[in-house]
Amino acid sequence: MKFEITILGSGAATPTLGRHCSAQAINIGGFHILLDCGESTQTQLRYCRQRLQSFSLIFISHLHGDHLWGLPGMLASMHLCGRTEPVDLFAPPGLKTLLDMLFDLSDTRLAYELRIHELQQTSPTEVFRNDQCSVVAFPLHHSVPTYGFIFEEATPYLNIRKEAIQQYNITADECRLLKLGKDLERPNQPLVPNSQLTHPRRPARRYAYCCDTAFADDIAPTVAGVDLLCLESTFDNSRSDLAEQRRHLTTTQAATIAKEGNVKQLLLTHFSARYKDISTLIAEAQVIFPNTQAAADAASFEIPITNAPV
Amino acid sequence: MKFEITILGSGAATPTLGRHCSAQAINIGGFHILLDCGESTQTQLRYCRQRLQSFSLIFISHLHGDHLWGLPGMLASMHLCGRTEPVDLFAPPGLKTLLDMLFDLSDTRLAYELRIHELQQTSPTEVFRNDQCSVVAFPLHHSVPTYGFIFEEATPYLNIRKEAIQQYNITADECRLLKLGKDLERPNQPLVPNSQLTHPRRPARRYAYCCDTAFADDIAPTVAGVDLLCLESTFDNSRSDLAEQRRHLTTTQAATIAKEGNVKQLLLTHFSARYKDISTLIAEAQVIFPNTQAAADAASFEIPITNAPV
Numbered sequence: 371m372k373f374e375i376t377i378l379g380s381g382a383a384t385p386t387l388g389r390h391c392s393a394q395a396i397n398i399g400g401f402h403i404l405l406d407c408g409e410s411t412q413t414q415l416r417y418c419r420q421r422l423q424s425f426s427l428i429f430i431s432h433l434h435g436d437h438l439w440g441l442p443g444m445l446a447s448m449h450l451c452g453r454t455e456p457v458d459l460f461a462p463p464g465l466k467t468l469l470d471m472l473f474d475l476s477d478t479r480l481a482y483e484l485r486i487h488e489l490q491q492t493s494p495t496e497v498f499r500n501d502q503c504s505v506v507a508f509p510l511h512h513s514v515p516t517y518g519f520i521f522e523e524a525t526p527y528l529n530i531r532k533e534a535i536q537q538y539n540i541t542a543d544e545c546r547l548l549k550l551g552k553d554l555e556r557p558n559q560p561l562v563p564n565s566q567l568t569h570p571r572r573p574a575r576r577y578a579y580c581c582d583t584a585f586a587d588d589i590a591p592t593v594a595g596v597d598l599l600c601l602e603s604t605f606d607n608s609r610s611d612l613a614e615q616r617r618h619l620t621t622t623q624a625a626t627i628a629k630e631g632n633v634k635q636l637l638l639t640h641f642s643a644r645y646k647d648i649s650t651l652i653a654e655a656q657v658i659f660p661n662t663q664a665a666a667d668a669a670s671f672e673i674p675i676t677n678a679p680v
Numbered sequence: 681m682k683f684e685i686t687i688l689g690s691g692a693a694t695p696t697l698g699r700h701c702s703a704q705a706i707n708i709g710g711f712h713i714l715l716d717c718g719e720s721t722q723t724q725l726r727y728c729r730q731r732l733q734s735f736s737l738i739f740i741s742h743l744h745g746d747h748l749w750g751l752p753g754m755l756a757s758m759h760l761c762g763r764t765e766p767v768d769l770f771a772p773p774g775l776k777t778l779l780d781m782l783f784d785l786s787d788t789r790l791a792y793e794l795r796i797h798e799l800q801q802t803s804p805t806e807v808f809r810n811d812q813c814s815v816v817a818f819p820l821h822h823s824v825p826t827y828g829f830i831f832e833e834a835t836p837y838l839n840i841r842k843e844a845i846q847q848y849n850i851t852a853d854e855c856r857l858l859k860l861g862k863d864l865e866r867p868n869q870p871l872v873p874n875s876q877l878t879h880p881r882r883p884a885r886r887y888a889y890c891c892d893t894a895f896a897d898d899i900a901p902t903v904a905g906v907d908l909l910c911l912e913s914t915f916d917n918s919r920s921d922l923a924e925q926r927r928h929l930t931t932t933q934a935a936t937i938a939k940e941g942n943v944k945q946l947l948l949t950h951f952s953a954r955y956k957d958i959s960t961l962i963a964e965a966q967v968i969f970p971n972t973q974a975a976a977d978a979a980s981f982e983i984p985i986t987n988a989p990v
Binding site for chain 2: 383384385386387390391409410412413416417433434435436438439440442443446447450451464465467468471472475476477478513514
């Protein structure tokens with residue numbers, strides 16, 4: 371099952387020619403989620419050959435413009451391109467009033483239902499679940515109310531042992547039930563426990579996103595052990611004063627969170643427009659957390675399946 | 681003196697990879713004006729190598745999102761990049777309330793003065809004048825309050841006749857006064873009238889912009905005789921019902937306005953995203969008004985100086 375993150379924008383407050391403002395598209399087993407929606411997100415989706423209409427779930431981390439100002443156009447284009455399916459939108463309080471006013475002024479009436487869910491949680495809370503995934507929201511530490519998110523794929527199916535298929539001559543219907551964790555039950559035959567027929571369940575993959583935030587001790591335990599942790603790192607380590615003042619992370623702080631949280635991989639994003647070349651930022655992070663990558667516009671990151679059991 | 685229009689976006693409601701939403705940059709003798717500000721305008725400015733901070737005057741034709749939703753990011757980036765010079769912004773009523781709310785929600789406080797002027801004129805009215813140009817606003821006929829604009833360069837200097845310079849041995853200071861229209865006055869010598877020393881004054885160049893609007897009889901007389909007329913032509917002629925319903929122009933209607941207004945050149949823009957190739961739209965307009973060109977993103981159109989006297 372696919373678990374892929376496509377970077378639509380990896381820049382901070384001001385877009386450059388190389389980096390648009392924050393936005394990501396997540397594909398979990400064919401279910402598409404939009405995460406933040408900076409200006410030009412709809413154009414970036416076209417550029418990355420992602421269908422506008424495939425997104426029925428949108429998360430906005432906070433109401434700063436560089437994470438938000440592509441949203442009105444995105445929602446309007448969905449309408450203009452004929453959408454009738456509802457869209458669920460999670461964001462901190464205030465967005466509904468804002469969108470109502472924007473759409474009222476521009477005489478825009480969406481032909482689909484836009485269901486806005488205001489995030490007001492004060493601790494990590496599951497806010498969404500369907501057959502493909504679940505999403506936990508948790509508060510971050512920025513200058514306005516801001517949320518981080520953990521996206522977790524649904525409990526993976528069990529894999530049946532090859533030798534069991536031959537030994538028991540397992541049918542397609544029985545396969546389906548075994549993958550879900552049922553035992554093998556046949557009339558007039560002794561029950562065979564699921565654990566004898568399947569491999570141990572692999573762990574569900576998890577992707578965490580924290581953008582924007584100041585450094586805080588509660589982030590690492592919240593995202594502990596995720597497969598991929600995407601953190602903002604607006605500034606290099608020499609600008610820690612600026613980072614503190616604007617409530618952003620430095621590369622070193624981001625890498626420290628990744629290390630303390632013992633995550634599998636770190637993905638840095640939200641680079642200040644002052645950096646033409648971010649290789650020194652990545653190098654700084656890698657000193658503390660070697661498995662660090664840099665987000666780049668239009669790049670995709672697949673979270674691989676690991677077969678280690680839970 | 682330069683009089684150049686750079687197209688930042690030439691598409692209609694939904695941006696495509698080839699056409700961004702409406703925005704244009706006008707350069708009149710080094711004075712820079714932004715005209716509409718669809719999503720991605722600030723990125724398009726960078727792409728066209730135009731300085732964000734060079735714009736101190738912005739006109740928004742109407743409050744539909746495809747002409748507007750690049751503005752919050754543009755204004756915020758001006759602030760983030762250190763602007764202190766004021767910006768004058770002309771737009772139909774409602775924008776001030778909207779921007780106040782947006783900036784309040786996103787905790788944005790501009791370090792420069794944003795002076796918002798609400799357009800409420802019911803007939804063509806001069807709304808701006810400085811040493812380089814003047815701007816007339818006039819109401820159009822769209823589904824929300826919408827304004828067209830005529831940009832006129834300041835009264836051109838007079839050109840002094842070559843033979844007069846030699847005959848009268850004219851000094852640099854006298855040159856300056858003659859160009860402004862003064863007569864040649866020297867102590868104890870008879871006055872030489874300006875008209876004997878200078879060529880007839882060339883006409884001031886004018887650029888008119890009407891986007892968006894339904895067809896109406898009052899547009900042609902308002903823009904009559906301009907050097908370059910930019911009109912929306914969202915639809916081809918076969919979609920005149922759709923154009924009427926959505927209060928847009930067809931190619932044929934746009935060309936008819938240009939012909940009736942006896943303008944020098946027509947520039948079509950605001951093409952519906954349904955048209956991958958607009959050559960047939962241009963051909964339709966050229967049947968009625970041959971001197972028709974098509975706007976394209978990042979293309980520039982210079983209005984040439986013609987020496988025909990007023």
